[in-house]
Amino acid sequence: MKKLIAHLKAIGFVFQGSEIYGGLANTWDYGPYGSLMKDNVASAWKDFFISQNDNAFLIDSKILMNPLVWKTSGHLSNFSDYLIEDKISKKRYRADHLVEEHLPHINVAKLNETDLEKIIKDNIKTIENKKVEWSEIRKFNLMFETYQGVIENNKDKIYLRPETAQGIFINFKNVQRSTRTHLPLAIGQIGKSFRNEVTPGNFVFRTREFEQMELEVFTSPETSMQIFDEYIKKSYDFLISLGLDEKNLKIRKHSDEELAHYSKATSDIEFNFPWGWGELMGVAHRGDFDLSKHQEASKENFEYLDPHSNKKFIPHVIEPSIGLDRLLLALWCQAFSEEIISETDTRINFQLPFGQSPIQLAVLPLVKKQSELALKIKKDLQKQKIKVVFDETGSIGKRYRRYDALGVKYCLTVDYDSENDLSYTLRERDSMQQERLTLEEIIKKISI
Numbered sequence: 001m002k003k004l005i006a007h008l009k010a011i012g013f014v015f016q017g018s019e020i021y022g023g024l025a026n027t028w029d030y031g032p033y034g035s036l037m038k039d040n041v042a043s044a045w046k047d048f049f050i051s052q053n054d055n056a057f058l059i060d061s062k063i064l065m066n067p068l069v070w071k072t073s074g075h076l077s078n079f080s081d082y083l084i085e086d087k088i089s090k091k092r093y094r095a096d097h098l099v100e101e102h103l104p105h106i107n108v109a110k111l112n113e114t115d116l117e118k119i120i121k122d123n124i125k126t127i128e129n130k131k132v133e134w135s136e137i138r139k140f141n142l143m144f145e146t147y148q149g150v151i152e153n154n155k156d157k158i159y160l161r162p163e164t165a166q167g168i169f170i171n172f173k174n175v176q177r178s179t180r181t182h183l184p185l186a187i188g189q190i191g192k193s194f195r196n197e198v199t200p201g202n203f204v205f206r207t208r209e210f211e212q213m214e215l216e217v218f219t220s221p222e223t224s225m226q227i228f229d230e231y232i233k234k235s236y237d238f239l240i241s242l243g244l245d246e247k248n249l250k251i252r253k254h255s256d257e258e259l260a261h262y263s264k265a266t267s268d269i270e271f272n273f274p275w276g277w278g279e280l281m282g283v284a285h286r287g288d289f290d291l292s293k294h295q296e297a298s299k300e301n302f303e304y305l306d307p308h309s310n311k312k313f314i315p316h317v318i319e320p321s322i323g324l325d326r327l328l329l330a331l332w333c334q335a336f337s338e339e340i341i342s343e344t345d346t347r348i349n350f351q352l353p354f355g356q357s358p359i360q361l362a363v364l365p366l367v368k369k370q371s372e373l374a375l376k377i378k379k380d381l382q383k384q385k386i387k388v389v390f391d392e393t394g395s396i397g398k399r400y401r402r403y404d405a406l407g408v409k410y411c412l413t414v415d416y417d418s419e420n421d422l423s424y425t426l427r428e429r430d431s432m433q434q435e436r437l438t439l440e441e442i443i444k445k446i447s448i
Contacts, residue, residue: 026200036358056186061167072297109257160194184219211324224316243353262289281322352407
């Protein structure tokens, strides 16, 4: 991971947050190319789950909402982790993660607070060969608090949202009424969420500020399990469509003990990260929990009248949810490789999928006097919606290596013969093979 993180910083994908002031723990800023790739992946999600589907719509709800939303949803009472502290080092740990790491044979999902504390104190006597002395376990709410207005008091306390889903639930009637659609109705949202994690880590895998891509599919109780199964497959297909390899993905069904308080069933799609398998995307059957709770608390009627059966019911909800930052990390981990070309030559090959790469093609004049033609080609390619960069600095070999490391799939070289025969050398990143093609042939080839 250290090599990947250093590489991402060097090529302008990710920088340490607040770096000039020593940084802020576990915060990361996206640089020019990281921002472009993030937009590409978000656009792919919107196209796959919204544009290509009937009765699917986007909304943009606010980070700050009435605190009654979080009281009603159960976040104020249930959205907590168990925290335990080493009194010697003053380091804090998430208790369930501590047991999973040091005692992997124990199923933490079945353990309560008392069990967790006893198991940790009885079995984990050292961390990294250093003696530990454990505190008592305590609950730690993950929601960030702030205040609305100029005077801080409990009446004005509000929260940074820990998920985007609740903004969708409270707007269900607004969307259904304004779009005049029948169920199943899918409402999606991409936006920032905030969780005051006890032990964030593994780069952008778990951070306190992150971006979610969530879809809530409202359906009848009778068809909900069928749609749940459909969206597990659909979510898996989405990840494959981005370029993730099947060998790095697996589907894991949650046991009854693992299920969240709102869930009837949940399956995770996990990715094989450098440290092991970790959740990448989750699909949850939330039942009618959220709409029922909000109907009870707000007195707003969330019932739906089925036009075919003429029956009223509170819709059930299927939720495919994925963290955008975590998805980017999976793509980066899979793409990064160091290759030995010969005894004297190595390269970093960042094998980003063509569709998600911030730059898809680099136009390279062999010498600077060919720059005018190269710039014209760049503009012609941009008209075809191809993401292009122009570079005339350095030897052609060094420029090839530069764009291999940046994840650029193709390099187009303008050489001495190009002005006469209007053909160019197209080099493919992974194979390093080259072929001579006209501009029309190049556009056709890379647009497949």
